[in-house]
Amino acid sequence: MTTSSYAVLALLDLKPWTGYELTQQAQRSLRYAWPKSERLLYSEPKKLVGFGYATTHKETAGNRTRNVYEITSEGRQALGEWTGSRTEAPRIEIEALLRLLFADHGSIEDVRRTLDELESDIAEHHQAVVDLMASYLDGGHPFPSRTHLSVLFATFQVEMFKTIEKWIEFARHEVDDWPDTRDLGMTERTEELTRLLAQDRSTLTE
Amino acid sequence: MTTSSYAVLALLDLKPWTGYELTQQAQRSLRYAWPKSERLLYSEPKKLVGFGYATTHKETAGNRTRNVYEITSEGRQALGEWTGSRTEAPRIEIEALLRLLFADHGSIEDVRRTLDELESDIAEHHQAVVDLMASYLDGGHPFPSRTHLSVLFATFQVEMFKTIEKWIEFARHEVDDWPDTRDLGMTERTEELTRLLAQDRSTLTE
DNA sequence: TGGACACTACTGCAAGTTGCAGTAGTGTCA
DNA sequence: TGACACTACTGCAACTTGCAGTAGTGTCCA
Numbered sequence: 001m002t003t004s005s006y007a008v009l010a011l012l013d014l015k016p017w018t019g020y021e022l023t024q025q026a027q028r029s030l031r032y033a034w035p036k037s038e039r040l041l042y043s044e045p046k047k048l049v050g051f052g053y054a055t056t057h058k059e060t061a062g063n064r065t066r067n068v069y070e071i072t073s074e075g076r077q078a079l080g081e082w083t084g085s086r087t088e089a090p091r092i093e094i095e096a097l098l099r100l101l102f103a104d105h106g107s108i109e110d111v112r113r114t115l116d117e118l119e120s121d122i123a124e125h126h127q128a129v130v131d132l133m134a135s136y137l138d139g140g141h142p143f144p145s146r147t148h149l150s151v152l153f154a155t156f157q158v159e160m161f162k163t164i165e166k167w168i169e170f171a172r173h174e175v176d177d178w179p180d181t182r183d184l185g186m187t188e189r190t191e192e193l194t195r196l197l198a199q200d201r202s203t204l205t206e
Numbered sequence: 207m208t209t210s211s212y213a214v215l216a217l218l219d220l221k222p223w224t225g226y227e228l229t230q231q232a233q234r235s236l237r238y239a240w241p242k243s244e245r246l247l248y249s250e251p252k253k254l255v256g257f258g259y260a261t262t263h264k265e266t267a268g269n270r271t272r273n274v275y276e277i278t279s280e281g282r283q284a285l286g287e288w289t290g291s292r293t294e295a296p297r298i299e300i301e302a303l304l305r306l307l308f309a310d311h312g313s314i315e316d317v318r319r320t321l322d323e324l325e326s327d328i329a330e331h332h333q334a335v336v337d338l339m340a341s342y343l344d345g346g347h348p349f350p351s352r353t354h355l356s357v358l359f360a361t362f363q364v365e366m367f368k369t370i371e372k373w374i375e376f377a378r379h380e381v382d383d384w385p386d387t388r389d390l391g392m393t394e395r396t397e398e399l400t401r402l403l404a405q406d407r408s409t410l411t412e
Numbered sequence: 413t414g415g416a417c418a419c420t421a422c423t424g425c426a427a428g429t430t431g432c433a434g435t436a437g438t439g440t441c442a
Numbered sequence: 443t444g445a446c447a448c449t450a451c452t453g454c455a456a457c458t459t460g461c462a463g464t465a466g467t468g469t470c471c472a
Contacts, residue, residue, distance in 0.1 A: 002428070003301055010308040020450050033303035037430050042451065064437050066450060076311075083312040087323040088301040092366075095209055095294040097239035101359050102216040104352060105282075106289045117293040126406075133403040141392070146310060148390040151399050152380055153307050155409045156373050160298075162408060163369040167362050174358055184354040186347070193357050197339040200332075202368060203361045208457070226421050243459050248422065270466050272421060 001051065006082045007034050008044040012054055012071040013079060014143055019045060019067045029150075032125065032157050045069040053078050094118070100171075104182035111175050119168050126161040129154050170204050207257065212288045213240050214250040218260055218277040219285060220349055225251060225273045235356075238331065238363050251275040259284050300324070306377075310388035317381050325374050332367040335360050376410050 007030055011022060023041040030036065045067070048054040053075030058065045096118035103111045133154055141147040178184055186194075196203050213236060217228060229247040236242065251273075254260035259281030264271045302324035309317045339360055347353040384390060392400075402409050 003304070004428085007304055007308075010304075010311070013308075013311060018450080023450090029307070030304065032298060033300055033307060035297055035299065039431075039452090040429060043429095062437075064450070079308075079311055083305070083316050087305060087320055087327075088299075089327040090302070090324070090370075091241055091299040092238060093241065093294075093297040093299075094239055096296070097359060097362060098209070098213055098216075098236065099289070099293060101235070101239060101355055102213075102219075102285075103355055105216070105219060105285055110289050114293055118296070121293075121295040130404060130406050133400050136392075136400050137397075137404055145389045145391045147392045147400075148384070148396045149307055149309055149387075151396050151403070152377060153303060154403050155376065155399060156303060156370075158403055158406070159369050159373050159408065159410060160366070163365050164296075164362075167365050170361065171358060178354070181355075183351045185351045186342075186353045190354045190357050191343075193361060194339050194342050194353075197357070197360050197364055198336060198343055200336050200364070202365065204365060210457085224421080229421090245423090245460075246458055249458095268466075270421070 001078065001082075003034065003088065004036055004040060005044055005047060006079065007036070008041065009048055009053055009071065009075055009079055009082075012045070012048070012069055013076065014146075016068055016070040018059070019069070022069070032129075033153065048075065051075075051078070096121075106181060108175060108178060108181055111181060112172070115168050115171055115175075119165065122161050122164050122168075126158070126165070129157045129161070166204050207284065207288075209240065209294065210242055210246060211250055211253060212285065213242070214247065215254055215259055215277065215281055215285055215288075218251070218254070218275055219282065220352075222274055222276040224265070225275070228275070238335075239359065254281065257284070302327075312387060314381060314384060314387055317387060318378070321374050321377055321381075325371065328367050328370050328374075332364070332371070335363045335367070372410055 008022060008026065011017065011026060017025065019042055022045060023038045026036060026041045027038065045054055045056070048069070049056050051074075052072060054069045054071055056067050056069050059068050096114050099106075099114045100111065103114075133151070136147060136151070141150060174189075177189065184190070193203055214228060214232065217223065217232060223231065225248055228251060229244045232242060232247045233244065251260055251262070254275070255262050257280075258278060260275045260277055262273050262275050265274050302320050305312075305320045306317065309320075339357070342353060342357070347356060380395075383395065390396070399409055
């Protein structure tokens, strides 16, 4: 049982789903906490059936069949055991930052493009969360009794996105003062920033 | 050529490294932008040699040999082409948030423990960056002409860590007002938060 | 002085994960 | 009635991780 298996099991704990529904639901709701590919999300419920944590049956509609998965009592028990294990450390992959870190074999323009691309990726995610919250106000939550959890989670996402957006603005201003991407080194400004960071002070709030 | 290959190639562009040095250096410096396993980092330079982007030779010290890798001019050219491709979208994996989202099959105590574990993981990373900045002030950067890039990258990390730490404090206070993890739903407080989020307003700054 | 232990320096392998291509039925709009 | 988007998957190659295993080196303590 991997963390991804438990994630799917937790979804099955809410209600029975078809394979397709699971992939769509998991990608929508877990995208910012536990992003997984459609392919994997089709495989996980099958694994759960193998463990005895879910049952499956086929439903037919016309000439098409689909697999419906349902959690078992063993599955509910397994979910309880998940809670006991140590949480994995966060893992953050941002290719834009990797490119920034090695920006000295490209141009200032490349850096600006990378920042623009990061900004548009973040804006898309940010907007999606805001829209989701509007939909909760409007039509309610698909599982109303769980609204408080979704909303607390959403506060995390919005704070993160806002921070990243603020940082992008900050980075643009810094880069504006660079004559080039390379060989700048420890300028006065960089020393100032380094000093702030070494004192664990924020660099954005001036 | 994967992004990980380019990451290693970018390191080789700085100077020749042994396999072991590459694994250590990549894990230290890329940990928060492009976290990769030691195992992979041992394999990547071999792949680069296969592409003609690096050369390798063995050095011996006593009874022990180690592989030294050096970038080729084809490798430098390949690095330039990397810049042209679209940046991948950020990917954020935080198991603690997944657990929070499904906190309703556990206790309030479980939620608090999850928040504590997230906090201590973040604190560790946060401290590492602050220490690194202190070391730049103290002994300088291993590649002095690249200090400005490392420091700009560090500003990102510190802002992120501060935001997460603030959110953890916020989440603790919210959870303190919960009588239980489940069936809370759209309380007055949750509606207030949802409204703020739907208007894209921050929830932390009250 | 010799044994434990941490660090250097890797490799092999199984298992987890992704992206893409492929297959096929259904609904809608022009 | 044909195109096109959506539903509903599966197979497979390639990427990635974690763990176990191998082996030399340096240091400290008893």
